[in-house]
Amino acid sequence: MLLAVGSLAFDTVTTPSGKVDNVLGGSLNYFAIAASLTEPLDIVGVVGSDFPAEHLAWLRSRGIGTNGIQVMEGKTFHWEGSYDGRLQEARTHQTELNVLADFDPQLSPTQKAATAVFLANIDPVLQMRVIDQVQAPGLIMCDSMNYWIASKRPELEALLARVDIVCFNEQEVFALTGKGSLRQAAKAIQYLGPSIVIVKRGEYGAMLFYQDSVLFVPAYLVDAVVDPTGAGDSFAGGFFASLHKHDITIDTLRRALIQGSVISSFTVEDFSFRRLGSIQIADVARRTQALLAMY
Amino acid sequence: MLLAVGSLAFDTVTTPSGKVDNVLGGSLNYFAIAASLTEPLDIVGVVGSDFPAEHLAWLRSRGIGTNGIQVMEGKTFHWEGSYDGRLQEARTHQTELNVLADFDPQLSPTQKAATAVFLANIDPVLQMRVIDQVQAPGLIMCDSMNYWIASKRPELEALLARVDIVCFNEQEVFALTGKGSLRQAAKAIQYLGPSIVIVKRGEYGAMLFYQDSVLFVPAYLVDAVVDPTGAGDSFAGGFFASLHKHDITIDTLRRALIQGSVISSFTVEDFSFRRLGSIQIADVARRTQALLAMY
Numbered sequence: 324m325l326l327a328v329g330s331l332a333f334d335t336v337t338t339p340s341g342k343v344d345n346v347l348g349g350s351l352n353y354f355a356i357a358a359s360l361t362e363p364l365d366i367v368g369v370v371g372s373d374f375p376a377e378h379l380a381w382l383r384s385r386g387i388g389t390n391g392i393q394v395m396e397g398k399t400f401h402w403e404g405s406y407d408g409r410l411q412e413a414r415t416h417q418t419e420l421n422v423l424a425d426f427d428p429q430l431s432p433t434q435k436a437a438t439a440v441f442l443a444n445i446d447p448v449l450q451m452r453v454i455d456q457v458q459a460p461g462l463i464m465c466d467s468m469n470y471w472i473a474s475k476r477p478e479l480e481a482l483l484a485r486v487d488i489v490c491f492n493e494q495e496v497f498a499l500t501g502k503g504s505l506r507q508a509a510k511a512i513q514y515l516g517p518s519i520v521i522v523k524r525g526e527y528g529a530m531l532f533y534q535d536s537v538l539f540v541p542a543y544l545v546d547a548v549v550d551p552t553g554a555g556d557s558f559a560g561g562f563f564a565s566l567h568k569h570d571i572t573i574d575t576l577r578r579a580l581i582q583g584s585v586i587s588s589f590t591v592e593d594f595s596f597r598r599l600g601s602i603q604i605a606d607v608a609r610r611t612q613a614l615l616a617m618y
Numbered sequence: 619m620l621l622a623v624g625s626l627a628f629d630t631v632t633t634p635s636g637k638v639d640n641v642l643g644g645s646l647n648y649f650a651i652a653a654s655l656t657e658p659l660d661i662v663g664v665v666g667s668d669f670p671a672e673h674l675a676w677l678r679s680r681g682i683g684t685n686g687i688q689v690m691e692g693k694t695f696h697w698e699g700s701y702d703g704r705l706q707e708a709r710t711h712q713t714e715l716n717v718l719a720d721f722d723p724q725l726s727p728t729q730k731a732a733t734a735v736f737l738a739n740i741d742p743v744l745q746m747r748v749i750d751q752v753q754a755p756g757l758i759m760c761d762s763m764n765y766w767i768a769s770k771r772p773e774l775e776a777l778l779a780r781v782d783i784v785c786f787n788e789q790e791v792f793a794l795t796g797k798g799s800l801r802q803a804a805k806a807i808q809y810l811g812p813s814i815v816i817v818k819r820g821e822y823g824a825m826l827f828y829q830d831s832v833l834f835v836p837a838y839l840v841d842a843v844v845d846p847t848g849a850g851d852s853f854a855g856g857f858f859a860s861l862h863k864h865d866i867t868i869d870t871l872r873r874a875l876i877q878g879s880v881i882s883s884f885t886v887e888d889f890s891f892r893r894l895g896s897i898q899i900a901d902v903a904r905r906t907q908a909l910l911a912m913y
Contacts, residue, residue, distance in 0.1 A: 339798070409792070497704070503634070504842050505821075526800075527822035530839075539836040539912040544825075547799050577913075617834040618872075618913050 325364040325567055326434050327354050328453045329443025329466075329556075330400050330423060331374065331392070335416075336594060337405035340549040346595035347378055349400065350443035350466065353553035356596055357560025357586045358441075359385040360604055364564070365434055367391035367453065369426040371399035381600075391434055395422040410551050411525060430456040439567035442486075443556060444468045447479040454485055464488035464563050466555070472498045484516040490559045492523040505530060506537075519571070521562070521580075523555050531580055536573055540580040543588035543614045550594045554587045557599060561586030585610045620659040620862055621729050622649050623748045624738025624761075624851075625695050625718060626669065626687070630711075631889060632700035635844045641890035642673055644695065645738035645761065648848035651894055652855025652881045653736075654680040655902060659859070660729055662686035662748065664721040666694035676895075686729055690717040705846050706820060725751040734862035737781075738851060739763045742773040749780055759783035759858050761850070767793045779811040785854045787818040800825060801832075814871070816857070818850050826875055831868055835875035838883035838909045845889045849882045852894060856881030880905045 329351030335344050351368045358364050365388035370379075372394060379389045398421040404413045428449055430437075435458050442450040442465035450465055463486045471479050472495060479499075483489065489512060491499070502508040509520040509532035520532040526548070528541040562583030569575040585607055592598040624646030630639050646663045653659050660683035665674075667689060674684045693716040699708045723744055725732075730753050737745040737760040745760055758781045766774050767790060774794075778784065784807060786794070797803040804815040804827035815827040821843070823836040857878030864870040880902055887893040 409798070503704070504840070506839050506841050524822065527819065528834075528836075530836075537839055537912050539823075541823075541825075541834040541836075544801050544832055545799070546801050617832050 324433070324437050325358065325362055325439045325441070325564065326367065326430075326437035326457070327351055327358070327364055327441040327443060327560075328367040328428055328450070329354060329441075329445055331368050331370050332400040332402050333373075334552060334595070335401070335403040336550055336552055338410060338550045339406070339408070340547075341594075343550075343594045345401070347375075348402065348552060348595060350445070350553075350556045352596070353556035353590065353599070354441060354443050354560040354563075355382060355387045356385065356599055357557040357590070358564035359387050360561070360564070360586060360602070360607060361582070362386075362564040362567075364388070365391055365437070367428050367430060367434065369393045369395055369422050371395060371397045371422045374399045390431060391428075393426075393429075395425065397422045404552070406551060410548050413552070428453050428456075438462070439563065440464070441559060441563050442466065442482075443559070444471075447471050447475050447482045451478065451482050451485075454482070462487050462567055464490055464559065466490050466559060467495060469495055469498050480515055483512070486517050488519040488521065488563075489517045490521040490523065490555070490562070492525070492555060496520070496522050506532075519576070523558060525551065525554070528584060529558065529580060531576055533571070533573075533576060538573070538577055538580060540577075540584045541614065541617055543585055543610055545588055545592050548591045551591050552594075553599075554590050557590040558583040558587035581611060581614060582607070585614055619728070619732050620653065620657055620734045620736070620859065621662065621725075621732035621752070622646055622653070622659055622736040622738060623662040623723055623745070624649060624736075624740055626663050626665050627695040627697050629847060629890065630696070630698040631845055631847055633705060633845045634701070634703070635842075636889075638845075638889045640696070642670075643697065643847060643890060645740075645848075645851045647891070648851035648885065648894070649736060649738050649855040649858075650677060650682050651680065651891055652852035652885070653859035654682050655856070655859070655881060655897070655899055656877070657681075657859040657862075659683070660686055660732070662723050662725060662729065664688045664690055664717050666690060666692045666717045669694045685726060686723075688721075688724075690720065692717045699847070701846060705843050708847070723748050723751075733757070734858065735759070736854065736858050737761065737777075738854070739766075742766050742770050742777045746773065746777050746780075749777070757782050757862055759785055759854065761785050761854060762790060764790055764793050775810055778807070781812050783814040783816065784812045785816040785818065785850070785857070787820070787850060791815070791817050801827075814866070816875075818853060820846065820849070823879060824853065824875060826871055828866070828868075828871060833868070833872055833875060835872075835879045836909065836912055838880055838905055840883055840887050843886045846886050847889075848894075849885050852885040853878040853882035876906060876909060877902070880909055
């Protein structure tokens with residue numbers, strides 16, 4: 324069983340296309356919606372009493388187990404940010420942790436038996452607590468962010484020692500390693516533990532380092548990017564949903580990269596889950612053919 | 619016959635790896651050395667009386683016809699620039715046109731019969747004068763830069779109406795079109811004339827737009843980039859040397875992109891032509907295999 328932990332959030336986002344207030348977001352949300360296009364999964368997270376029950380019901384209707392979502396008295400995690408110009412970098416205006424500040428992930432017996440675990444970007448201490456509860460995780464993948472790299476490096480490094488796959492963006496990879504090239508940076512991260520290093524590069528696609536191999540996947544070129552929020556988590560969801568059932572080979576990794584890239588391309592075409600939440604697997608298949616034609 | 623026009627220069631370059639003073643450079647130089655790995659060609663340009671005759675002799679030894687290089691009284695074009703951090707952008711400290719200010723390209727009868735013409739980055743007025751002299755160019759490819767986009771837009775647009783392929787970097791593509799996405803920008807450029815739009819993205823590879831197709835090539839990942847100067851011109855050289863002999867199809871375009879990407883990866887591994895000038899076609903073949911394995 325595939326298990327994922329991370330954040331559910333209300334996002335306030337401004338991009339050149341407009342502004343949305345308190346729309347649904349959060350790393351776990353994006354990951355789960357993306358993954359559920361091809362795989363059922365269970366999620367663990369926390370929301371406030373202001374969080375719409377309909378959204379959780381909608382997640383369940385997609386095959387996402389939400390028993391692990393604690394509803395706590397108080398407000399849901401809120402992120403406010405903006406993107407300028409070519410939307411290459413998010414500027415954070417405000418982060419209100421709210422109930423996320425007291426999050427203590429507790430896994431059910433079924434969840435403890437998970438065979439594949441994705442740790443979306445939250446405090447590495449919490450990510451570690453999840454790993455500690457899983458009995459025999461076959462495959463663990465994690466994300467993180469510059470904030471934890473700067474403020475909790477020892478905890479993050481301890482986590483990486485127990486992780487199989489990291490899925491970081493390019494800035495994080497360089498911030499974590501201080502190296503001057505991707506090849507050197509990937510080696511440095513592999514030295515910390517993970518055998519697979521994925522480097523997300525936004526509109527430039529992603530690279531994957533595994534043993535002596537380097538794989539590349541382009542980003543599917545959408546006509547216009549409306550909001551890149553959640554693209555990285557959607558990529559991770561598409562990737563991990565594809566990979567976790569298979570032995571790791573260059574072929575299964577390649578297929579997973581393509582699925583991640585394709586699914587995340589829908590995320591950026593609108594705010595929140597407006598586009599990602601409305602596509603069908605046939606849309607993924609069509610865009611996969613178009614992506615493969617770019618090679 | 620393949621003909622190329624552009625600049626030969628002395629470059630003073632500072633990168634995190636060090637500084638070099640008055641080393642050989644110039645867009646035409648990089649293009650020609652890259653192209654000559656697989657094709658003979660003729661070049662048209664201007665140098666000052668300070669330019670080493672040995673370099674021209676070395677070019678000739680590579681199958682590059684240098685009869686079109688005028689040696690003028692005075693100093694060779696000089697560019698001084700630097701790259702910081704991850705070497706993604708060149709900062710220009712000084713540009714001394716010197717003899718390039720009086721350059722007036724004159725083609726010999728043989729050159730006028732050229733079937734494929736590359737116009738490296740120089741004043742679009744001069745680029746146009748070259749086209750005007752070629753009797754029946756089968757295929758014309760050109761580069762440019764932000765400076766001409768800003769200062770000679772009408773002349774550049776007139777040029778583009780007569781060009782088949784543009785090979786611009788991403789910033790130039792957006793500066794020229796003012797569009798928000800690559801797809802839209804490529805369409806806008808195709809509307810101006812060229813049927814093929816190549817967008818160079820440095821370490822992120824390159825994209826090519828042709829009819830309804832989008833092709834992508836990653837950059838070969840070198841261990842460390844020493845100096846990116848000339849990478850774009852080397853890419854163009856590898857690409858055009860491969861393409862110009864063939865009918866244009868998705869396959870010939872793809873092969874040309876790969877050759878461009880591979881050959882430019884050698885350029886960045888050292889200053890000037892230290893690495894590019896010392897490789898053999900077998901090195902290109904080896905790296906091509908490695909690049910194809912990334913797909």
